[in-house]
Amino acid sequence: MVVSELSDKDLDSASFLYSTAVRVQNPPGELSQEEANLQLRKNFVHKRYHVFVHKCRETDSAVDGILIFRAFGKRAKIFFIGANPPGKGAGKSLLRALGEFCLSEGIGTVQTVVSSVDGRACSFYAHCGFKEVKRKQKEGSGFYEIEMKADAERLKGL
Numbered sequence: 355m356v357v358s359e360l361s362d363k364d365l366d367s368a369s370f371l372y373s374t375a376v377r378v379q380n381p382p383g384e385l386s387q388e389e390a391n392l393q394l395r396k397n398f399v400h401k402r403y404h405v406f407v408h409k410c411r412e413t414d415s416a417v418d419g420i421l422i423f424r425a426f427g428k429r430a431k432i433f434f435i436g437a438n439p440p441g442k443g444a445g446k447s448l449l450r451a452l453g454e455f456c457l458s459e460g461i462g463t464v465q466t467v468v469s470s471v472d473g474r475a476c477s478f479y480a481h482c483g484f485k486e487v488k489r490k491q492k493e494g495s496g497f498y499e500i501e502m503k504a505d506a507e508r509l510k511g512l
Contacts, residue, residue, distance in 0.1 A: 355443060357451040360405035360420075367417040368407050369394050375420075375436035397422070403433065406451050408444040419444030421452060423464075430456050430506075432466040440474070446512045449482050453509025462506055470498040483508040 360368055373390035397403045408419030419437040423430050430452065437444035449464075456464060466484065468475045469492075484502040491498050 355447050356409045356411065356414075357406055357419075357447050358409075360407050364407050364409075364417050365395065367415065368405065368420050371417055371420050371436060371438055372422075372434065374438070376434075394422075404455070406448050406455075408437065408448050418442075419448050421448040423452060425456075425459060425461055428461055429463040429465055429503075430461050432464065435466075445478060446482065449509045450512040453506045453512070456506035457510055463503055464506055464509060465501065465503045467499050467501050470500055476500065479504075482512060 358364075369391045372394045373388075376390040394405070397405070403422050403424045406421040406423075407417045408421075409417060418439075420434065421432065422434040423432045432452070435445055435448060437448075452464060456462070464484075465487075466479060468479060470476070470489070479502050482504065484504040486500055487503050488501040489498045490501075
């Protein structure tokens, strides 16, 4: 398994994986595949976020996992993580690479926010060492946004 920073040659494959996952996670009409694709490309070009990609082998052309995060001083925040197919280790590999990156940059804490209705994401993060910090009801809905965090050292050891 190979994790690396997003490169020009992986942009199309990563954009497709990202836009497909975002479309599944958002209600119809909220974000089209084209908009999600454009969003990833814009963030990549302007270096607003760090983007790590996962491939089974260095020679693979298709990206099977993607992690989008941003560093803020002594912490990093995950905005998106996804794999296709899920459950094959790409997510853990991406978090391990994030832990290594954070420690090399002097970042000690990694944060994320997940929806309480996304049981798979809540379980994944908990299994990887994230702890719930705060729970806030999403206005006008019956679910919560759960803020979670983990130590970068813990992620490096996955």
